[in-house]
Amino acid sequence: MISSRMKNLHPYVPGEQPKDRAYIKLNANENPYPPSPKVVDAVVNAVKNHPEKLGLYPDPDSNELKKAIAKMLNETGGVLCRASVNGESVSPFESDKIPFEVTPEMIYCGNGSDEVLSFVFYAFFDGDRELVLPEHTYSFYPVYAGFYEIPLDKIPLNSDWTLNVPKMLSDANEKNTSIIFANPNAPTGLGLTRNQVREMILKAPKDRVFVVDEAYVDFGGESCIPLINEFKNLVIVRTFSKSLCGAGQRLGYLVSNPELVKNVTTVKNSLNHFPIDFVAQTAGIAACSDSKYYVDCAKKVVREREDFIKFLRERNWFVIDSQTNFIFIKKDGVPAEETYKAIKQAGILVRHFSTPGIEDFLRITIGTKEQMEALKSVMDKI
Ligand SMILES: *Cc1c(COP(=O)(O)O)cnc(C)c1O
Secondary structure, eight states, X not given: OOOGGGGGOOOOOOOOOOOSSOOEEOSSOOOSSOOOHHHHHHHHHHHHHOGGGGGSOOOTTOHHHHHHHHHHHHHHTTOGGGOEEETTEEEOOGGGOOSSOOOGGGEEEESSHHHHXXXXXXXXXXXXXXXXXXXXXXXXXXXXXXXXXXOEEEEOOOTTSOOOHXXXXXXXHHHTXXXXXXXXXXXXXXXXXXXXHHHHHHHSOTTSXXXXXXXXXXXXXXXXXXXXXXXXXXXXXEESSSTTSOGGGOOEEEEEOHHHHHHHHHHHHHHOSOOSOHHHHHHHHHHHTTHHHHHHHXXXXXXXXXXXXXXXXXXXXXEOOOSSSEEEXXXXXXXXXXXXXXXXXXXXXXXXXXXXXXXXXXXXXXXXXXXXXXXXXXXXHO
């Protein structure tokens, strides 16, 4: 009864979402802040004033949402925690300024960036050659590789947890294949600078798509959106789930050359013609129109992160520097799995991976000040 394809499926295991008690959730890199009040108003008003829209198909290409995303990227430079807010106006950090105008034709919107990534795998990666990626990176990539029967070439990280860029490049060139990684990377939290990525793309195969997943870039990385005009093979994937406080809305997008956007759109129109429902489109448009709110949220997360890193280092934890909304930590003589369990006992969820190579680490999402104070007191007790 079961297709032979099923044998290649190794489904992703998400951070647990238990219902047995009200945990403080620091295990799935969600944003601890609610969406902007403008998002709430927009959704309530849209449903109230236009109930008929719930009975009609939504815009299959999310045109208004693409316009709103383009506007937000141009306004903020694509790195929220460094943008500045002056009254109602938001402007990018000098070095984040995008040297051209991002237009809706450069954007594809999907039902969470997980779906966007799935379509990217389908559109650009072939089963006849290995896809190059870091050994430790977003754990959904190998899941899609199994689904689409794409073999992988997993490159171990350097001993300081950075990407082994020379090895990734030499393998990609030898196999004439694509590269994918998250920047900043997960679960390490470390990123490459835009210049480092630029050097990398210059040395990578030109006729293969190069994918950078910027799920966490708003918390301190450098966005590669300014490179889109220079490299016709660059695809940048981003999400509303982390910095835009919208994990429950399921919105993600990619930014690339319009020709590549057309290919992803073709995949969408062959699989899921209406990926984004009317309510999610409404919420996304409203979020992008209030970048000021999200700049403030990102700055708060960064402040809490730095404060928590200081707390841990004072207690001799090994903490990898982070440009994200999570940290990756370990301590000699402190078994990670037992620590995770003890913290859970105390009502706080963090993430432990049993993956060989990173099994000594805990990944902790940065929450609100109150949540981090609660975690600190738990960690001082155990
Ligand atoms: C969270 C995350 C995603 C998925 O985001 P969704 O938009 O919620 O599907 C993609 N890539 C990375 C690296 C992530 O951490």
